[in-house]
Amino acid sequence: MNIASFFPKNIQLALKNNPPGKWIPDLPEGCIRLHCGYPAPVLVPVEEIKAAVCSLLELEHDLPLHYTGSPKILELKEQIIKRLEERGISVSEEELLITSGACQAVDLIARILLDKEAVVAIESPTYMEALEIFQNYTKLFISIPVDKHGLQTDVLEEILAERKRNGLAQPRFLYTIPTFQNPTGTTMTAERRQHVLELADKYNFLIVEDDAYGELFFNNNLPTLKAMDTMSRVLHVGSLSKIVAPGMRIGWIAGACEIIHACAWFKKDLNHPFAQAAMAVYLANTDFDEKLITLRDTYRSKCAVLLSALEQYLPESASWYVPEGGYFAWMKIPGVDTSEMLTQALAEGVSFIPGRYFFMDQSDGTEYLRLSFSYEDEKEIADGIRRLGRVVEASL
Amino acid sequence: MNIASFFPKNIQLALKNNPPGKWIPDLPEGCIRLHCGYPAPVLVPVEEIKAAVCSLLELEHDLPLHYTGSPKILELKEQIIKRLEERGISVSEEELLITSGACQAVDLIARILLDKEAVVAIESPTYMEALEIFQNYTKLFISIPVDKHGLQTDVLEEILAERKRNGLAQPRFLYTIPTFQNPTGTTMTAERRQHVLELADKYNFLIVEDDAYGELFFNNNLPTLKAMDTMSRVLHVGSLSKIVAPGMRIGWIAGACEIIHACAWFKKDLNHPFAQAAMAVYLANTDFDEKLITLRDTYRSKCAVLLSALEQYLPESASWYVPEGGYFAWMKIPGVDTSEMLTQALAEGVSFIPGRYFFMDQSDGTEYLRLSFSYEDEKEIADGIRRLGRVVEASL
Structure with missing residues (x-):
């Protein structure tokens, strides 16, 4: 029996073009x-997470170990909303979805926004896992080069203008890591940030802002695209992986409630209630600033x-x-x-x-x-x- | 701006037909x-999970809190392989994928096997969350009634035979909960188990066996479909949710390595390394029988x-x-x-x-x-x- 014959064409293609591999062999x-x-x-914060788990289970017994988990999950949401506020991002509870790290956030966004007709604009180079995820849905990419000032928005504009002249579809979204980009470490200037938001309005696309590193500035701190976004075009993807612990798998999407609602529908209970509640306790006990x-x-x-x-x-x-x-x-x-x-x-x-x-x-x-x-x-x-x-x- | 206009047609349809709702209102x-x-x-096992988390972090410090987590994740896989063996299911490491509960397992299987042309055979009634997941991919269902002896395989056979006569597509898979079914609590008889496997061979479809309750028998214990499966047609979905704690979100798929490989590709790092390692420690310290x-x-x-x-x-x-x-x-x-x-x-x-x-x-x-x-x-x-x-x- 040929098991692979059961895969739909798009899945066969995704698997064929993306042989699961390692970016690096086993290390000596x-x-x-x-x-x-x-x-x-x-x-x-190993000791602090241990203490948070113990205090959570002592206080709430089996509650955090059931499907819907502890009420602390709501506290985690409030804590993240508060941190976002401090960074100039104002979202309601309906505009925020907690995810299993930024990776699930990017995956959910791809699931609800991409099909094989969708065009995606990406930075070149960009985060390899996001690239892999997007390629599961479409083969239509616009690669925009990054220089030491981040995404070259003038190149993006030229391409969008030419696509318009030629009647080609515009990207459904631009995926960008504007601050301390993976892999280049570069940061998009304030002018380019403004420019890319204007382009999104003019050519009608969304922006997925991956901000996993945004809080880790050495000296200067630029506003996020989401903080500058007046049109709800930006889906802000964040994560505690780089600032607390990746193994806890806490990330989020902050964006328009229609997007959050759709992502939540596909996410179902692909949640981690125990880790979320433990993280809420950890954050409540931590001076995060x-x-x-x-x-x-x-x-x-x-x-x-x-x-x-x-x-x-x-x-x-x-x-x-x-x-x-x-x-x-x-x-x-x-x-x-x-x-x-x-x-x-x-x-x-x-x-x-x-x-x-x-x-x-x-x-x-x-x-x-x-x-x-x-x-x-x-x-x-x-x-x-x-x-x-x-x-x-x-x-x- | 109309955000919903960015959703592909299939997503618009999935959201329209499946308004996120509650099965039950807030309880008084x-x-x-x-x-x-x-x-x-x-x-x-609240105290035991607390002890497992503490012992894991004392022993391995930050290791379980990084992306790839602790080597204990491999131990968890071995422990589950061993438990499956005790139930007559023999799988290698390449034939097993740990998931965030059975729900992620079902979702991954749907992602890699379904598209809008796919037909799915389901029990009627069946697990509501699985039904919701499948409806995100296709609208083509064959509902097979369940009686007190489980899925009515004779009805299934009639339908398959008639579809063959009429040149209609056969199901890509049958989703069944043969043992202590959700919601009916019924169990498929040994004869019907044999019958459904024969039908899968004859009409060339896969079987997704959701076995979340299989270990919770009161008196008699029937072999799983996977244990009877000589043709690698069965994808066995299991979970520790009902026998340890749902909040830890540990489930799995055991099946042909092509399926596991494809599911793993779409799963990416939607993992929970910390919970997996803690569960491995818990299992190692527990007389599970x-x-x-x-x-x-x-x-x-x-x-x-x-x-x-x-x-x-x-x-x-x-x-x-x-x-x-x-x-x-x-x-x-x-x-x-x-x-x-x-x-x-x-x-x-x-x-x-x-x-x-x-x-x-x-x-x-x-x-x-x-x-x-x-x-x-x-x-x-x-x-x-x-x-x-x-x-x-x-x-x-």
Whole structure:
């Protein structure tokens, strides 16, 4: 019996074009992990989460372990609404959906907005998992290049204008990570933010703003697209993964209630009531503004170590963007295929993600790589870059 | 701006036909809950889960709180494979996917197997959430009636044969809850199990076996369809929700590796690594066979209280199936619209789920209702049925 014959055509295509693979092979023992977008282990509030779980179960007994969970789930929603308010985003309860991390948020948005006729505008490069998700629904993409000031909105405008002249469909949405972008670490300027919102109005598309890193600025803090959005065109996707703990899987979508309502319908009870209630208790017991100061100080300092090591160990021909926040730095090494170089890097005991995975057309990314300064400690970061320097020298 | 205009046609249709609603309104204070399929509070292992979380975080620190989580996630898989083996189901790691409860399992199966041309065969009545999920993908259903011996496979055969004669598409899969069905509490006989497997082979369809209640037998234990499946046609959906705690959201799909691979692709990291690892620790520390004996004893006893109260308080015209396991009893009250009766029942302080929600054509279910004996204690169950008896008498 041919099981695959039961798959509808679109599923066969999604599976064919997207063979489940790994961006990085198994790591050798002792490898310095500059590939992974994990928070620093010392910043994960292990004791506090343990205390939150214990206090929740002592207080509410079996309640948080049933389907609908604890009333604390509503408190989590209120806490997130309050944090969004502090960032200039005003949403009601009906305009917010808690998700299992930003990944479920992006998946739900794709499910309700995309079909095989839909066009999606993406940044180039962009977050590889979002790219994978969108490709399950459509093959029609507009890739807009990112430079050190973020998405090139003038290029976006040219393309939209030309599509209009040619009677082509406009994107259903633009997926953007305007602040400390994954993978480039770049931030869209205030002018470009204004411009992209104007374009959305003029050409009638929605904007999915992935803001997973937005609170992790080193110095300057720009308003989110959602805070500037007067037309309810922005679906703001957020997450506690980068600022509390990814394993708790708490993310959200803030946007127009029609969107939230539709996402909730497809989400059904793909919830995690226990984790949500535990997180509500954790947040209630935490001075989050103070915690954010610690997070920013730690990542600022780690980033400085990375940049200084890059200056010291990388050859002249390599170049990179200087991140102003977030987890990542983006490097170009002209003439080097970073996928091939990864083998040597792992042999030297350092990892990164080859650039090609972040591009729709992978051949655009062969000379790039993403470095993460979030996970390893400062000594390891410096040592990792020293090892990387040797590998790059040998690859030139 | 009309946000809804951004939804593809199929999504507009799914939302239109399925207005998110509640099966039951808000309960009055002190209402006896015979509607909800929750485990008995005393059987939820609150202290043990708390201990598992503490021991996990003490042992592995931040590891379980990162994306990929703890190595214990693999142990959970092994533990579930071992339990399945004890039930005659032999699967490899590649044939098992851990999901966020059975609901995500059903949703993933629907995503990879259904499109708007797909026909789905369902039991009538059937689990309302599965019905809702399938309706997001297709409107083409074959409803096969259930009697006290489960799915009427002879009716299924007639329909399949006639569809073949008429050149109509056969179902892509049959969704069945063969053991202690939701909502009827009935169990498919061994003969019918054999028959349905033969039909799947003859007419080339898959079988989705939802086995959420299978371990909760009172006396007799029939083999699962998956255990009898020699052709890899059965996708076995299981869950720890009914036997440990629904709030932990641990379910699974066991089936052909092509299916598992495709489901995993669409699942991405819609996982809950922390809950999975905590559950692995809990299971490792638990004599599960002994726990199952306690569960069976408790629910057998609760069911006996329910049945005895039904005999005592319900009028002659009401009839019901006698459950041999699981959580539910299914009742018919000829001439009474149970949706209308619910208002009076809530006023009397007892809840149930009106039968219509379990049918594709809701008008087929007006005289039925589902009673759950799982959640309330024995005294409350008896008192609830006493109240229900009064309401039924008044409705006749």
